[in-house]
Amino acid sequence: MVMLSFLKEEGINPVLLEELERFREDCPPELAGRVPAPQFHYYGREVWEQALAALLCGKNLLLTGGKATGKNVLAENLATVFCRPAWNISFHVNLDASGLIGMDTFADGRVQFRPGPVYLCARHGGFGILDEINMAKNEALAVLHAVLDFRRALDVPGYERLPLAPATRFIATMNYGYAGTRELNEALASRFVVIQMPAISLENLDRLLERRCPALKKKYRQQLGQLFFDLQKKCEGGEISTKALDLRGLLDALELMAAGVPSGPALDMGITNKTFDSYEQGLIRDVMAARVSPRLTRGELFDP
Numbered sequence: 001m002v003m004l005s006f007l008k009e010e011g012i013n014p015v016l017l018e019e020l021e022r023f024r025e026d027c028p029p030e031l032a033g034r035v036p037a038p039q040f041h042y043y044g045r046e047v048w049e050q051a052l053a054a055l056l057c058g059k060n061l062l063l064t065g066g067k068a069t070g071k072n073v074l075a076e077n078l079a080t081v082f083c084r085p086a087w088n089i090s091f092h093v094n095l096d097a098s099g100l101i102g103m104d105t106f107a108d109g110r111v112q113f114r115p116g117p118v119y120l121c122a123r124h125g126g127f128g129i130l131d132e133i134n135m136a137k138n139e140a141l142a143v144l145h146a147v148l149d150f151r152r153a154l155d156v157p158g159y160e161r162l163p164l165a166p167a168t169r170f171i172a173t174m175n176y177g178y179a180g181t182r183e184l185n186e187a188l189a190s191r192f193v194v195i196q197m198p199a200i201s202l203e204n205l206d207r208l209l210e211r212r213c214p215a216l217k218k219k220y221r222q223q224l225g226q227l228f229f230d231l232q233k234k235c236e237g238g239e240i241s242t243k244a245l246d247l248r249g250l251l252d253a254l255e256l257m258a259a260g261v262p263s264g265p266a267l268d269m270g271i272t273n274k275t276f277d278s279y280e281q282g283l284i285r286d287v288m289a290a291r292v293s294p295r296l297t298r299g300e301l302f303d304p
Helices: 002-010 014-023 029-034 047-058 070-079 099-101 118-124 138-148 204-212 218-236 245-256 263-270 278-291
Strands: 059-066 086-090 103-108 110-115 127-131 153-155 161-163 171-176 193-196
Touching: 002 014, 002 070, 014 047, 047 059, 047 070, 047 193, 059 070, 070 110, 070 127, 070 171, 099 103, 099 118, 099 204, 110 118, 110 161, 118 127, 118 138, 118 161, 138 153, 138 171, 204 218, 204 245, 218 245, 218 278, 245 263, 263 278
Parallel strands: 059 171, 059 193, 086 127, 127 171
Antiparallel strands: 103 110, 153 161
């Protein structure tokens, strides 16, 4: 499997890889489409080893950290290496218990239970990816307490008490300081083991760019990597907002360059235009111009 080969290349502890091989189960054919096929790999041996050890021990993970630290990428990668179907649950202030567990619906002339993503994870041994968990109301999250602690069971009001399948795990992600976020309930936080996600290193960013765009010339790959870190320093210094610190936007810009869009407009579309303040846009373009000419074409950027 590609992901297992990648982990070996990363130098992951062989003992963990052996345990992973023993844990992995064949996904039911009807759920094979739910096993993620990641576009990106997460780079960072220490974080990989911490996450694998936690999940192999039966723990649930909470991934915290700033923007562009790879929380969702790692969550998706973990579901893939464990070969488990994944359900992504995006939290918001209007999400209630029925949106997690399921609800009654009328079908075939009778009332039936329509299962929600947490119920499906519990039944099929899936990985539930709880995205931006600190945006949800505590009242909604309270229904997860028995799912996430030693009881490992889901009580469905009016129906059954469903024990979690042994392979079921939950991986939550959260950012600090985003609009609409709040402090995570202490009782809920205690049910996770927490990994503070580090910022991507320059070396790992270079590897990511090389894997994503292997035809990109080395000198431009290095300059684009340095550009990301220049923007990061500007954000840390309060000179520009974190809207410009967008790794997805940088990768999107690379794809646009490969499609024939000149470097300047491509970087504007991927990064600069995500802030709507003209003064800030000017500062971002100045940082970009110091690293990459805005007039570079596909033929100059990429090897034939």
